[in-house]
Amino acid sequence: MxxxxxxxxxxxxxxxxxxxxxxxxxxxxxxxxxxxxxxxxxxxxxxxxxxxxxxxxxxxxxxxxxxxxxxxxxxxxxxxxxxxxxxxxxxxxxxxxxxxxxxxxxxxxxxxxxxxxxxxxGFMRRFDPGHTELKAAIDAGVIGPVLRITGASRNVVSYPGTTSESMITNSVIHELDSIPWLLGSPVVEAAWLAGRASSKVPAGVADPSLTLLRTADGVLTSVDMYANAEYGYDLRCEVLGEKGTLSLTDPALVAVDLGLKRSTSYPLDWRPRFAAAYRLELGAWVSAVAAGAPTPLATAVDGLAASRVADAVLTSMHESGRWVTVAR
Amino acid sequence: MxxxxxxxxxxxxxxxxxxxxxxxxxxxxxxxxxxxxxxxxxxxxxxxxxxxxxxxxxxxxxxxxxxxxxxxxxxxxxxxxxxxxxxxxxxxxxxxxxxxxxxxxxxxxxxxxxxxxxxxxGFMRRFDPGHTELKAAIDAGVIGPVLRITGASRNVVSYPGTTSESMITNSVIHELDSIPWLLGSPVVEAAWLAGRASSKVPAGVADPSLTLLRTADGVLTSVDMYANAEYGYDLRCEVLGEKGTLSLTDPALVAVDLGLKRSTSYPLDWRPRFAAAYRLELGAWVSAVAAGAPTPLATAVDGLAASRVADAVLTSMHESGRWVTVAR
Amino acid sequence: MxxxxxxxxxxxxxxxxxxxxxxxxxxxxxxxxxxxxxxxxxxxxxxxxxxxxxxxxxxxxxxxxxxxxxxxxxxxxxxxxxxxxxxxxxxxxxxxxxxxxxxxxxxxxxxxxxxxxxxxxGFMRRFDPGHTELKAAIDAGVIGPVLRITGASRNVVSYPGTTSESMITNSVIHELDSIPWLLGSPVVEAAWLAGRASSKVPAGVADPSLTLLRTADGVLTSVDMYANAEYGYDLRCEVLGEKGTLSLTDPALVAVDLGLKRSTSYPLDWRPRFAAAYRLELGAWVSAVAAGAPTPLATAVDGLAASRVADAVLTSMHESGRWVTVAR
Amino acid sequence: MxxxxxxxxxxxxxxxxxxxxxxxxxxxxxxxxxxxxxxxxxxxxxxxxxxxxxxxxxxxxxxxxxxxxxxxxxxxxxxxxxxxxxxxxxxxxxxxxxxxxxxxxxxxxxxxxxxxxxxxxGFMRRFDPGHTELKAAIDAGVIGPVLRITGASRNVVSYPGTTSESMITNSVIHELDSIPWLLGSPVVEAAWLAGRASSKVPAGVADPSLTLLRTADGVLTSVDMYANAEYGYDLRCEVLGEKGTLSLTDPALVAVDLGLKRSTSYPLDWRPRFAAAYRLELGAWVSAVAAGAPTPLATAVDGLAASRVADAVLTSMHESGRWVTVAR
Structure with a gap:
């Protein structure tokens, strides 16, 4: 069919x-x-x-x-x-x-x-081979119980009109889904803070920013967002467990030695970085639809959960960075 | 259709x-x-x-x-x-x-x-994203004219009955196709040599071995073959040009820090390493068949060319490592 | 003399x-x-x-x-x-x-x-070749104005009797000196928070923990401390600027491929990691003493400054993680 | 004293x-x-x-x-x-x-x-921390008996008047000492070959070139020399043993992410690369002189041995790349 x-x-x-x-x-x-x-x-x-x-x-x-x-x-x-x-x-x-x-x-x-x-x-990170390998290693107990997650999400340049809020709802939203998915534990509390802002954003816009999450299992996660990083589209994630850590590697396939530098390349946006994830996500979805099986993708309930966390982050942003409980 | x-x-x-x-x-x-x-x-x-x-x-x-x-x-x-x-x-x-x-x-x-x-x-390396990125960079002149290629091909353990000859015709054969493909220049001369053999192979079998190739453009290529490397399936390639080099990176997606080591994993055989290559190869073949278009894969003529080079390598193996001209 | x-x-x-x-x-x-x-x-x-x-x-x-x-x-x-x-x-x-x-x-x-x-x-990081290269690059404007610093400090196992407080005054104290030194800007505000604790520490001890610092230039720094990381002595630092980042690399000199892994080694404690730093520090001190010149090391004033920041971190620790102004 | x-x-x-x-x-x-x-x-x-x-x-x-x-x-x-x-x-x-x-x-x-x-x-590589760690791991049997060594030696630009011969006697000479030192086995046979030459060298000069060595233990070593590599001073060494490999890592201390690249830097010449080696060598020499102890550096006999291998390499160079026995 x-x-x-x-x-x-x-x-x-x-x-x-x-x-x-x-x-x-x-x-x-x-x-x-x-x-x-x-x-x-x-x-x-x-x-x-x-x-x-x-x-x-x-x-x-x-x-x-x-x-x-x-x-x-x-x-x-x-x-x-x-x-x-x-x-x-x-x-x-x-x-x-x-x-x-x-x-x-x-x-x-x-x-x-x-x-x-x-x-x-379409939270495609759930199908990114690096992220699924992270999750498999966590679930296999390779590093013991997870204690901390440190993420960084950087874009080359922000869209015109980007606000402190839209960086959360458009970009950090991916971590708001992937962190509880990686941990198998919902986000219960969130906070937001920022320091010195890039001179490239209008006054009043916070970029970079730091989002803090606490999941029900007690794990503290920090997500560094920088929408105008200029140097490349870069996504980092380190998971610290009791006895070891797991980190996504630099996904570049070729190193170039030239002009007194050894280098690998960053993509301009997220699409090359997540090309495999999109293909695997679409394939999994089509198979499930054909079979009438439960979707292996994030569900509407997951989408709602991520939006509730985003809402808590925005509240913290507007209330001096205090910790805000996520609605259930 | x-x-x-x-x-x-x-x-x-x-x-x-x-x-x-x-x-x-x-x-x-x-x-x-x-x-x-x-x-x-x-x-x-x-x-x-x-x-x-x-x-x-x-x-x-x-x-x-x-x-x-x-x-x-x-x-x-x-x-x-x-x-x-x-x-x-x-x-x-x-x-x-x-x-x-x-x-x-x-x-x-x-x-x-x-x-x-x-x-x-089925020379799938032509569809491996790392190899196609190498070729694109060579063709774009990123490193200037190519001068040397250094390859290494290592398996965890050889099949029973593996001989010095079969390591060339079964494994090194991939480089015998990929090198002229990368360079756009046919192999015109080949030599073979070996040193100390692993204690894991029967007497008379040479493992590791070193295959040397000269393409029509003058580039000297060396391919290190070790069929019983034990440590992992590992494929390396460095292309040295006049002003720089290109190398395949470690393709692992996750680094693990544990027990006083920071490590990435090797696969047991070539299949995980070339999973994407096989998919892309099959997709390209099916598309061409559906369209009645010329195959974008290696052709029978390419297969014959690789076999002729293998034949020259075997002659060198049996004649004290002398340089042997490849039949045209 | x-x-x-x-x-x-x-x-x-x-x-x-x-x-x-x-x-x-x-x-x-x-x-x-x-x-x-x-x-x-x-x-x-x-x-x-x-x-x-x-x-x-x-x-x-x-x-x-x-x-x-x-x-x-x-x-x-x-x-x-x-x-x-x-x-x-x-x-x-x-x-x-x-x-x-x-x-x-x-x-x-x-x-x-x-x-x-x-x-x-004896804040020896000021003489660590990696840290001095970081500082030189910052000062040269390689990445533009600094916006964020992300550090991690991990020990294999904590001393008996280690407390949440002593991890700050004995270990994080190094960052409390190196961060203002790197930035040329004093720490004006600090906060401390923790999540799930390792099962290896006694109840009531927070390990890992996260220390947040704000320097006078507005830069937000986070320092991940984990005293019982088990996997190795590991010190990380990433400096994010407006247009790029700087990071300390893995300092291992030899990679080992063995048993389906490619790995580098971590030391058991900080001494191998900072061996060069100690030598350079001692040499610089002896030269200055011999010449009657101003010390090129951290001074008593720097030591007092770091202790004042540590004091603010401890206050935050004891007061629910609130931001605490550093005494001047 | x-x-x-x-x-x-x-x-x-x-x-x-x-x-x-x-x-x-x-x-x-x-x-x-x-x-x-x-x-x-x-x-x-x-x-x-x-x-x-x-x-x-x-x-x-x-x-x-x-x-x-x-x-x-x-x-x-x-x-x-x-x-x-x-x-x-x-x-x-x-x-x-x-x-x-x-x-x-x-x-x-x-x-x-x-x-x-x-x-x-002054064969300072014997005091380079990377090389001494390689040798210690070989001697400890970490990778089993050594089977192959692959080295590369690259300079940014050659001195005026550099010849195919002087690249051996001035640069490759370091490997002619370090290889037998690493293996504890003298070089007994050598060969030399070259392919396409860089357009940057005068006609008749071979650059890059490939030197092949056979030590008494049967190990086959290849040394890639390129005196006009332009991209940086780069020294590589991989030691393949029966069950694993050892490689020198990229010695850069800081990674820079900038302009769609992640990069580390190469030095312009060998001096920054071997700064620690020179210091350790001088210290060891002075200590031995002060104590009247046998020199821990290479001796005159080692220097003669390296020159005899260089002589064999030059003979091979002038006699069509044939294998030449090293004088004893």
Whole structure:
């Protein structure tokens, strides 16, 4: 059985998903696409052999669509997710689940009322081979009980209009999902602080910043965020256990010795870094959809959990860095 | 269009190809399998949903088979390759093309007589992301004209019955293809030498050994082979250019600090190391077959070239390490 | 001119200093030693050719002693430092300057009253080639203005009786000196927090812990302390600037590939890690003493500053992790 | 007792030795210097507080000189070494012992006739912490019996007038000493070959080149020499044993992430790379001289051995790369 997929949003993320589905995922066909910008949708459709739907809702309703990917603007996630649940079609929604906590909660409730197992969230780190190897080693007890996690997340340059808040909800949100996933323990408390800001951001924007998390197992996690790091897209994670540590290595494949330097390269953004993760995530999703099995991806409940932690981080940000309890 | 694939040989290599085709390659279906050991074939068929053919020739003739993978014992490559050419079906043959030079030449001639572009050779390094990045950097002139290549190929333990000769024809053969591919220049001369042998090999077997190659562009390449390295499956390559060097990095994804050591892990054999390469190779092959396009894999002519170099290396081995001209 | 040195305290640290002076420092002679344990003093004296003084005060007064090293128990630093100042002899005191802030202040005042430039503090990181290269790169503006520092300090096992407080005053104290030294900016505020504790420490002891520092330039520094890390003595430091980062590398000289691992070794304690630093520190001190020049080591004022920050960290520890202003 | 040292040759190498002796070696005093260029000698003397001798022979005879360092031009080594032997004064001679084999043999015979233990050779790699750790691990059997050594020696740019031959006698000569030292087995056979030459060297000069050595224990060693590598001064060594490998690591202390690269730095020449080795070598030599103990450095016999291997390499170079037996 071939899963016929409709993709809402044909910008960078959506177009990447389509290419990955067409090259690296068995048993999938991209049949219909839709985008706010009709011209973009038509260009992608022409390249991929898909048909263009009038809009996302029409795509969801289309009889040639078995399953849906929502890769459109964050502000549209809520309405498309609700529409897909109503249509009873399995859906992979890019993070965040929805812009507000109330919307996330509404989606989770609607999905549960519909019988569950419809929504999957695009927290692709869960499929990154480095992260899965970290998790396997933690679970195997290689380093003993985990005591600390130290993460760093750095982008080359922030989007125009980026705020201290949006760095949490757009970037750090990945750690807000991956940390409890790695530990098998929910985040119960969060704090946020910042020091000297880069001269590259407008006054009032905090970059870099430091997010602190406490999970139910007592582990303290710190996440260094720097959205204008300039030097490269860089993601680091060290997990300290009672008797040892685990760290992601530099993923570069080739070292270059030139001009009195030995160097490896950083990518410009997250996409080359997580290329394998996206392919494995899409493959796992398509297999589960085809088999009618529970999604192996993050669920709507996970998406809601991450958004609740983000909310606590923002509260701390606005209240002098105090520790804030995460809503359950 | 889905390419229906028949796989001859369902041992480790063939079974891996089937799993990869079914998970990571769009547009392919494994329809028929065959193996010398009928029970193995049936087990793989049951798992994959394919049908079992009576033998390789029956599989080649099967109307449900559009394209063929030959992953059976080296000694059978010649007859199946000739049969597939006669049937006019695109075929991916694991290396070596055939055990003898005469057979390789016969296959190349038969394929040419049949109009060409039927055979692809499984030199998967051409699809390894590290190797393709090396080649791209060479071609971009990053290090200037290449002057030297230093390679090392190490296995944990050799198969029973491994000889000094079979280490060349089974293992070093990969470098005999990848070096001229990296350089865009054929190997014109080869030599072989060895020093102290491991106590783990029988008397008369040389392990480790050193193979020297000279390409038409004058570049001198040395390949260190050690089939009983014990410490891990390890593949190294350094390319020295006029103004810099390129090297493959340690591909491990996670570092572990434990017991007064900081370490990364080696795999037990080549399969984890080249997992991505196999997937990309199969995907590229299936796409080309579907499109009727020229194969982007190594061709029968490349396979013959590598075998001719291997032949020169063996002559050097038997004639005191003298430099031997490669037949054209 | 040969500087004749008296060493008070001939335990591990003092004995190391004597060996370093005798092998790697030109222009120095160890003439007199003293120790609480007379037998230890005599053994070291026999090996080094020095004479044994009755006690530290006798050593300070000895006419064959031009300059003094205080490497005895922390609790004795105050009295020997005061005695050395009274004698007007240049003195290298191991950290801490003294156990209490009041004593540190008294020493600083006494030294100033005596004309200054008598005391040097053994914050050897200022002479570690990795740290001096970090500082040089910061000062050269390689990464732009510094925004964040992330440090980690890990010991294999803590001494019996180690407390949450003593990990700060004995171990983290090094960062409390090196961070303002690296940045050229004093620490103005500090906080302390901890999460899940290792099962290896008694109830009530926090290990690992996280110390946060804010320097006058606004830079936020975090120092991860884990006294029972088991995996090795490990010291890490990353300095994040506006446009790049600087990090200390793994200082191991040899990689070993064995048993499916590629590894480097950690030392059991800080002494191999800082062997070069100690030699360079002693050499710089002896040269300055011989020349009557200002000490290039940390001064008593630096030692007082570090102790004041430690005091703020302990206050935070005892007051729920709140940010505490450092006394000036 | 202070060893009073006279230094012949106050160019880069000699001046470095003087600075090292004056800063990092206990028990040594540089009392007299001499140089072909009187002005250079006077400048160095003024800086170091030494006296200038009229020439090397006067320095050797000087009553204020207990021991001698010969750091003058290679062409003068023979006469000064013979003169120092005649004077019965311990002497550290920079490599090579002498330009011709006949001279080396004459020096060895003269030293033996004088009772031995006068000459030490400046093969400083024997004191490089990385190399001594390699040797200790080999001797401890960490990797089992050694089977292969792979070395690479690269300079940024060659001196004007450098020839294929001088790269062996000036640079590869270090490996011709360090390999038998590491293995505890003399080189019995050598060969030389080259491929495509850099466009930066004059026609007829081979750069890079590959030197092959066979030691009495059967181990095959290859040494890659590239005198115009441009990218940095780089020295690599991998020792392959039956069950594992040992490799020198990248000795850089700080990693820099900047401009889409993560990099470490190469030095411009060998001096920063071997700074610690030179200090340790000088210290060990001075200690042995002071104690009248056998030199722990390479001896004149070692220097002769290395020159005999160099001679065999040059013969191979001039005779089509054939294997040449080393004279004993």
């Amino acid at each position: 071939v899963v016929r997929i409709g993709v809402i949003g044909t910008g960078n993320m959506g177009a990447d998903h389509i290419r990955n589905l067409q090259r690296f995922v068995a048993g999938a066909a991209v049949t219909v696409v839709a985008d706010y910008d009709q011209a973009t949708a038509e260009a992608v459709a022409a390249e991929s052999g898909a048909r263009v739907a009038e809009n996302g809702h029409a795509l969801i309703a289309d009889p040639d669509v078995d399953a849906i990917i929502i890769a459109s603007h964050d502000s549209t996630h809520y309405e498309y997710a609700m529409s897909a649940i109503a249509a009873g079609k399995p859906t992979l929604c890019e993070k965040p689940l929805a812009p507000t906590l109330a919307e996330c909660e509404e989606i989770v409730a609607a999905e549960a009322a519909a019988g569950g197992n419809l929504l999957s969230l | 889905v390419v229906r694939i028949g796989v001859i040989g369902t041992g480790n290599m063939g079974a891996d190809h089937i799993r990869n085709l079914q998970r990571f390659v769009a547009g392919a279906a494994v329809t028929v399998v065959a193996d010398y050991d009928q029970a193995t074939a049936e087990a793989v068929a049951a798992e994959s949903g394919a049908r079992v053919a009576e033998n390789g020739h029956a599989l080649i003739a099967d109307p449900d088979v559009d394209a063929i993978i030959i992953a059976s014992h080296d000694s059978t490559h010649y007859e199946y390759a000739m049969s597939a050419i006669a049937a006019g079906k695109p075929t991916l043959c694991e290396k070596p093309l055939a055990p003898t030079l005469a057979e390789c030449e016969e296959i190349v001639a038969a394929e040419a007589a049949a109009g060409g572009n039927l055979l692809s050779l | 040969v500087v004749r040195i008296g060493v008070i305290g001939t335990g591990n640290m003092g004995a190391d200093h004597i060996r370093n002076l005798q092998r790697f420092v030109a222009g120095a002679a160890v003439t007199v030693v003293a120790d609480y344990d007379q037998a230890t003093a005599e053994a070291v004296a026999a090996e080094s050719g020095a004479r044994v003084a009755e006690n530290g005060h006798a050593l300070i007064a000895d006419p064959d002693v031009d300059a003094i090293i205080i490497a005895s128990h922390d609790s004795t630093h105050y009295e020997y430092a005061m005695s050395a100042i009274a004698a007007g002899k240049p003195t290298l005191c191991e950290k801490p300057l003294a156990p209490t802030l009041a004593e540190c202040e008294e020493i600083v005042a006494a030294e100033a009253a005596a004309g200054g430039n008598l005391l040097s503090l | 202070v060893v009073r040292i006279g230094v012949i040759g106050t160019g880069n190498m000699g001046a470095d030795h003087i600075r090292n002796l004056q800063r990092f070696v206990a028990g040594a005093a540089v009392t007299v210097v001499a140089d072909y260029d009187q002005a250079t000698a006077e400048a160095v003397a003024a800086e170091s507080g030494a006296r200038v001798a009229e020439n090397g022979h006067a320095l050797i005879a000087d009553p204020d000189v207990d021991a001698i360092i010969i750091a003058s031009h290679d062409s003068t080594h023979y006469e000064y070494a013979m003169s120092a032997i005649a004077a019965g004064k311990p002497t550290l001679c920079e490599k090579p012992l002498a330009p011709t084999l006949a001279e080396c043999e004459e020096i060895v015979a003269a030293e033996a006739a004088a009772g031995g233990n006068l000459l030490s050779l």
